[in-house]
Amino acid sequence: MADQRFDAVVVGAGAGGLCAAARLAHGGLRTLVVDDKMRLGGRASTEEIxxxxxxxxxxAIEFGGVFEETFNTVGASLNIRAPEPASSFLIDGKLVDVGRGGWSLLLGQLTKQASRILEKFADARSGNLPDGRQSTEDWLKGYTNNATVHALFRNLCAAIFACNAAELPARAFLTYFTSKGAFKRFGFCPQGTIGVWNALGTAIARNGEIWLGTPAVKIHTIDGRVDGVTVTRDGKQMRIDTEIVISNAGPKATVALAxxxxxPPDYVERVRHDLRPAANIVINIASREPLMVHPGIVTFGKTRRLCNMANLTATCPELAPPGWNLYVAYAVPVPALGDFDSDAEVELALADLREQFSSFDQARILSIRVMRDDWPAQRSCAGYDLPRETGIAGLWCVGDAVKEYGNGGxxxxxxxxxxxxxxxLASRQKKQAVGI
Structure with missing residues (x-):
């Protein structure tokens, strides 16, 4: 006999899980969210140091699109401030703002082959895409050997997809930049990214509950359908009956739980062999004197591992004590989809920072986090996602291993x-309409 019953249980309070829970609660389902951490947001949360x-x-939280639409739908406040300009590139010591000129402005300054590359972007917009086997690096080699352009594409792949250009399918790269929307407006939350998750949590609580510090230990199934979830709460195991479970823990952990x-055997095989977890290195930096004046995110040209860096306090001074500047830099190891030496990769990223910013050694490193293995930057790199359906009725996956092709973030x-x-919700309405 179950200890409690909910219409739906969401395992994992990351971006996908919270968006799903908020939508279900708003749609009338009494929804429970469980997470083993003591804060919302998963791998996109915030801590105080x-x-x-x-x-x-x-x-970076994008304006427009499904994310903002989720907040509007469920009546949650999305407190985001947009830097202006938002995106720039630091190439050979010169900042290039691409907010208005896009690819034509950027590439036109770097290579005589810009028109050929732009033609291929136009082809991609028309649906003429390379197959999923060719890497972004190999695709680009067909049009230019310019080292700066290749470095720039590598760092774009790293910044958006947490992988190298040699690891990302060109089809996924072009899909993102031609149909998913690049160089869109985005912003930072003045409470840290956790602020947006707390707002969703408030919306969920209107018709549900959130249990933090409560790991799921078992997903129950019977006759090919989901039947409930067992969790550990306050040191005791308890069973929750439900016919709907949404897992934001990733397909690998979901299979382990059930x-x-x-x-189905073919789904298990895909989980074993098709997922490509992607890694990155997150370096949080504080300084008394500004390291850079650009208020948004800067993507670098030629670097060893460093791909981009955000100036957070230029837009959200609340993120740091008075008199301090707060930055976050991202680097991607080589390889990002395989094993690597964390210590060596971190040192290469720090060498890049020293090279890009002459006063970096006077700054304070607040934290260095290598996101890999079971806590990766992406649970599967773009182009290697699994379906959201699991083959078990009522059990679904959401999050960054089951994305639409070529999307990210x-x-x-x-x-x-x-x-x-x-x-x-559509299935539920259909059943209600026929009286099931």
Whole structure:
């Protein structure tokens, strides 16, 4: 006999899980969210270090699209401030703002082959895309050997997808930049990224509950359908009956929770062999004197591992104590989709920072986080995502391992939540209409 019953249980309070829970609760389902951490946001949360609000992973929240639409739909406040300009590139010591000129402005300053590359972007917009086997690096080699252009594309792949250009399918890269929308407006939350998750949490609580510090230990199934979830709460195991479970823990952890025998064999094989977890290195930096004046995110040209850096306090001074500047830099190891030496890769990233900023050694490093293995930057690199359906009725996955092709970031996670919850709510309405 179950200890409690909910219409739906969401395992994992990351971006996809919270967006899904908020939509289900708004749609009338009494929804429970469980997470083993004591804060919302998962790999896109915030922690406090000596008075600094330091983001663990994602920082940039896009305006428009599914993410903002989720907040509007469920009546949650989205407190985001947009830097202006938002995106620039630091190439050979010169800042280039691409907010208005886009690819033509950027590439036109770097290579005589810019027109050929731009033609291929136009082809991609028309649906003429390379197959998924060719890497972005190999695709680009067909049009230019310019080292700066190759470095720039590598750092764009690293910044957006947490992988190298040699690891990302060109089809995924072009899909993102031609149909998913690049150089869109984005902003930072003055409470840290956790601020947006707390707002969603408030919306969920209107028709549900959130249990933090409560790991799921078992997903129950019977006759090919989901039947409930067992969690550990306050040191005791308790069973929750439900016919709907949405897992934001990733397909690998989801299979472990329900047991391989519960799933179709072909799904288990895909979980074992198709996922490509992507890694990155997150370096949070504080300084008394500004390291850079650009207020948004700067993507670098030629570097060893460093791909981009955000100036957070230029837009959100609340993130740091008075008199301090707060930055976060991202680097991607080589390889990002395989094993690497964490210490060596961190040193290469720090060498890049010293090279890019002459006063870096006077700055204070608040934290260095290597996101890999079971706590990766992406649970599967773009182009290697699994389906959201698991083969078990009522059990779905959301998040960054089941994205739509070529998408990335919190926007992609929110999209997975919308697709899953739309299907659940439509099925529920259909059953109610026929009296089931």
């Amino acid at each position: 000596d008075g600094f609000k330091v983001n663990i992973g994602a920082i 047991g391989e025998a519960a799933f 919190t926007q992609a996670c929110a999209e997975t939540a919308k697709l899953v919850t739309d299907a659940i």
